[in-house]
Amino acid sequence: MSSILAGLRSLLPTRADYRGLKAGWRGDLVAGLTVGIVALPLALAFGVSSGVGAEAGLITAIVAGLVAAVFGGSNVQVSGPTGAMVVVLAPIVVLHGVGAVAVVSLMAGLMVVLAGVFRLGRAVSYIPWPVIEGFTAGIGIIIFLQQVPAALGVENAGHSSNAVVAAWQTVTEASWPAALLPLAAVAAVAAIMLLLERFAPGFPSSFAAILVVSVVAVLMGSALPNIGELPSSLPAPTLPAFDAAMLSSLAGPAAAVAALAAIESLLSARVAATIADTGPVNADRELFGQGLASIASGLFGGMPATGAIARTAVNVRSGARTRMAAIVHALALLLVVLVAAPIVGAIPLAALAGVLMMTAARMVSWQTAKRVFGSGKSSAAVYFVTLLVTVSVDLVVAVGIGVAVAAFFALRALSKASIASREPLPGPAAPGDERIALFRVEGSLFFGAADRIVEAIADEPDVEVVVLRLSGLQIVDATGAHALAELITTLERRGATVLLKGVRLEHRTLLKRLGVDASLRDPKHSFAELEPAVAHARDHIARGRGA
Structure with missing residues (x-):
């Protein structure tokens, strides 16, 4: 019994989590504000892209970001809605409706909490590098394709659950030349981001691009669809409505969401640990904290959350050394909701699509693909199969098949060496x-x-x-x-x-x-x-x- 209690205590916050705060609070404050600016457009965009809405994206970034920062196993992890989660959630919204997302968030969160309690945190170390890279590139392609409707100003187009087919359907249903206006907004966002990253690499390019395009759209009185009205406060936590039949039908999707949340969060925490010496990562506690974050997000009407690799990297590079930086990021987003909701609601959806398209393009790294292909035919095959299955079938299935293919080649090599x-x-x-x-x-x-x-x-x-x-x-x-x-x-x-x-x-x-x-x-x-x-x-x- 004492060992069980000791194991549970290791999953809970301690005073040691903030050991470096006294000396590094300025760095944490600057990093938190910086990553909050970066996270704002992404939270809005991921919420819209998933079909749940910009409000849900913001709620997830605030609530889940705060809970994961306090209870997670990494000192610098930043959590919230991510592109990979959007890819999984979009079909759930289509098949089960928006109301199912909060239920899935609770179910998946509970599964991830149990994974942490049962010490499954080290399982991610068994995922080979080519699988991770193929998975990441596949997610990038799907996210890019999912933005085609907003980029062309088409609503409710693309009836297929497959991103490639749906994007093609959207292109064929677009109204030309009316689609040129949202395409111009997307192009403007991309151009501004590229220019700022070239000449002012420390500046939050996505935030600036959305600000410029939004101001121009308002001044010109364009008819670009925008986010719309947002609440000026967080909703009260409530338990979403569900019944036994609903839980049964959502068990599979929830398991897929849980697996993705666990994999992506642990990978993100591992990447952060290689960027700077920010303390050890407790993998089991990270799962425990991420599970609690998704549960809290679901109670507030948000989405399932994961550790966000890009935002976590920005956090570390901006000077974060304790989890206070991620807490500041969540509080900064809350301040936006409280004082700037009407302004945020005027952001054109095409501008958000442009940010996500740029984000997706960076996820498909040709340099990484070149390294994978240069490391051998077996690695190239694993990478390509994982990417193909990710785009055409399912993310979690892709990881499973990728690991299986990698295992086959590993066993073959082991056999030849015997x-x-x-x-x-x-x-x-x-x-x-x-x-x-x-x-x-x-x-x-x-x-x-x-x-x-x-x-x-x-x-x-x-x-x-x-x-x-x-x-x-x-x-x-x-x-x-x-x-x-x-x-x-x-x-x-x-x-x-x-x-x-x-x-x-x-x-x-x-x-x-x-x-x-x-x-x-x-x-x-x-x-x-x-x-x-x-x-x-x-x-x-x-x-x-x-x-």
């Missing part, structure tokens, strides 16, 4: 040595290599003694141990005596349980050193009978 080679006997030659086969077995004797290794040994004709050097085996699984026992039995039936040399201590229990020891003609036919094993084999040949 060999059984015949060696000459040590020492001066003796009469009858040609009837003794000495094999060195190296690498891994597992299900992917066992048959090939066994066949290489069993195919040796006209031998009376087979000596197997097993000290070079690194891995032995149940399939390999079973195959070894069957090989020994087969050779013994043919009249060949089998001797084992160098069975490693960590393999002995498994080999014994799978019948390897029992398949030997004599328990003494297992040796620790090579010389006694070869001497026994030569003596067996000299005597011309079974030992």
